[in-house]
Amino acid sequence: MSVGRRQQPHVVVVGGGLAGLAAAAALAESRCRVTVLEARRRCGGRAASFEDPVGGGLVDACQHVAMGCCTNFLDLCRRADLDDALRRDRTLWFIGPDGDRSRCTPSRLLPAPLHLAPLLLGMRHFSIAEKYALGWGMLRLARHRPADRPDAVTALEWLRSIGQPEKVIRLFWQPVIESALGESIDLVGVAAARKVAVDGFLAHRDAADLIVPTEPLGRLFGERLVRWLEAAGVVVSGGVIVTEIERTADGRAVAVRCGEESIACDAVVLAVPWKAAGRLVPDVVPNVAEHLAGSPITAVHLWFDRDVIDVPHAVLVGRVSQWVFRGEAEAGSRGHCQVVISASRGLMQGDRQKLVDQVVAELREVFPAALGAELRDAKVVTDPTAVLSVRPGVDAQRPAATTGVPNLFLAGDWTATGWPSTMEGAIRSGRIAAAAAGRSVGTDVPTVVPDLPKNPLVRLITAG
Numbered sequence: 001m002s003v004g005r006r007q008q009p010h011v012v013v014v015g016g017g018l019a020g021l022a023a024a025a026a027l028a029e030s031r032c033r034v035t036v037l038e039a040r041r042r043c044g045g046r047a048a049s050f051e052d053p054v055g056g057g058l059v060d061a062c063q064h065v066a067m068g069c070c071t072n073f074l075d076l077c078r079r080a081d082l083d084d085a086l087r088r089d090r091t092l093w094f095i096g097p098d099g100d101r102s103r104c105t106p107s108r109l110l111p112a113p114l115h116l117a118p119l120l121l122g123m124r125h126f127s128i129a130e131k132y133a134l135g136w137g138m139l140r141l142a143r144h145r146p147a148d149r150p151d152a153v154t155a156l157e158w159l160r161s162i163g164q165p166e167k168v169i170r171l172f173w174q175p176v177i178e179s180a181l182g183e184s185i186d187l188v189g190v191a192a193a194r195k196v197a198v199d200g201f202l203a204h205r206d207a208a209d210l211i212v213p214t215e216p217l218g219r220l221f222g223e224r225l226v227r228w229l230e231a232a233g234v235v236v237s238g239g240v241i242v243t244e245i246e247r248t249a250d251g252r253a254v255a256v257r258c259g260e261e262s263i264a265c266d267a268v269v270l271a272v273p274w275k276a277a278g279r280l281v282p283d284v285v286p287n288v289a290e291h292l293a294g295s296p297i298t299a300v301h302l303w304f305d306r307d308v309i310d311v312p313h314a315v316l317v318g319r320v321s322q323w324v325f326r327g328e329a330e331a332g333s334r335g336h337c338q339v340v341i342s343a344s345r346g347l348m349q350g351d352r353q354k355l356v357d358q359v360v361a362e363l364r365e366v367f368p369a370a371l372g373a374e375l376r377d378a379k380v381v382t383d384p385t386a387v388l389s390v391r392p393g394v395d396a397q398r399p400a401a402t403t404g405v406p407n408l409f410l411a412g413d414w415t416a417t418g419w420p421s422t423m424e425g426a427i428r429s430g431r432i433a434a435a436a437a438g439r440s441v442g443t444d445v446p447t448v449v450p451d452l453p454k455n456p457l458v459r460l461i462t463a464g
């Protein structure tokens with residue numbers, strides 16, 4: 001019997017990414033003793049930072065943004081006193097193929113979904129007819145019932161099937177869906193695209209707000225969130241690789257092994273990526289790596305001798321560069337900006353210098369200040385499995401938090417949350433797994449925070 005059983009139930013969380021940290025935060029509100037074991041020195045997982053080679057300080061490996069609809073992300077940040085390091089931007093900048101800028105801001109006054117009218121009307125690169133087609137397409141997507149027609153088609157096939165103009169697909173649906181889901185529009189399922197349209201745009205006046213961290217993720221999650229957890233009594237150990245989940249003959253998890261050391265526990269939340277989960281508990285998630293695929297995201301970091309981006313961020317449509325962000329946060333980040341490219345497999349045939357040259361040329365086309373600026377340094381960071389590829393039918397392959405082992409629970413952005421693989425999805429998964437772990441040891445743990453409320457008109461449109 002574990003020490004934990006004689007005192008408080010002991011829950012071990014394996015993996016200190018956002019899913020594991022969110023699970024620990026939820027469990028810390030119960031009578032459980034909580035230990036987080038993270039393989040790397042610093043927690044935060046894929047929401048990570050590196051040292052700025054030019055100015056010093058931390059720079060995010062890749063810019064992360066959340067949206068107003070990410071209720072669990074926002075709730076965790078509020079509870080952990082991190083929301084002073086989040087900026088809420090209501091305006092989305094789109095820069096069209098000719099360099100024309102569209103400032104698109106949803107209304108604060110009109111009820112959803114009419115709040116989107118100014119955003120739509122602000123898109124200068126579309127004619128009136130194209131704006132109408134786009135608005136109509138968004139409503140059709142919201143009305144689409146995956147249950148009526150199994151999620152067998154891709155977003156691109158579906159958009160074409162309802163007659164969306166190619167220009168609207170290329171200059172709106174493609175950049176929006178690809179940056180929200182991290183996967184290309186010809187691979188993602190229509191159900192995932194519908195989620196972006198409904199939850200990210202139509203559902204609520206604040207849904208499309210962009211939530212931008214103003215501190216490096218490594219500091220925000222790797223330091224501040226961890227300190228908050230520790231103050232709440234959670235033990236967080238970095239640099240600890242879990243090598244085995246020890247189980248009894250009848251299958252219950254009794255301990256977590258890290259090399260020579262064995263840590264007794266009453267329940268385990270396994271919050272590691274799917275390949276690591278498949279290695280640790282192959283009988284619990286059999287063949288998971290065969291059913292799930294990752295999608296790559298590339299960040300091109302550029303350090304100019306001055307600031308060259310005159311807006312906080314902008315969607316560059318019809319270019320290799322998809323989304324540019326002005327450098328945030330650290331004092332040394334003046335002149336730093338980064339360009340994020342989702343679904344970046346095969347990008348410029350893997351030629352990094354060619355990619356940097358292309359991105360710099362594109363920035364010089366649309367930001368006049370970049371023309372005279374000297375490029376001091378560049379760094380290309382690609383994560384080949386940045387997010388789960390949400391292809392048609394993938395949801396049926398995503399495992400639930402509960403498993404065949406009564407006290408072993410899965411978390412991670414790849415598990416069945418109904419959300420794409422995002423910070424919000426990871427945090428939801430952690431909360432779902434924590435609530436289930438709490439039940440298994442006989443204690444209440446808070447579960448997910450509800451979505452933004454939908455008004456009657458939105459409910460009618462989305463029938464949900």
Ligand SMILES: Cc1cc2nc3c(=O)[nH]c(=O)nc-3n(C[C@H](O)[C@H](O)[C@H](O)COP(=O)(O)OP(=O)(O)OC[C@H]3O[C@@H](n4cnc5c(N)ncnc54)[C@H](O)[C@@H]3O)c2cc1C
Binds near residue numbers: 044
């Ligand atoms: C380039 C890029 C851009 C992204 N952009 C966005 C964005 O703009 N917005 C957004 O919402 N999301 C974005 N995401 C997705 C987001 O980062 C992830 O969805 C989220 O961070 C996943 O959290 P997680 O806890 O599920 O997994 P992870 O972050 O992968 O955490 C898993 C943790 O488990 C640890 N681990 C693995 N094996 C073991 C072991 N044996 N023992 C102990 N620990 C172990 C790992 O070290 C890791 O820290 C992006 C991701 C990438 C890579």
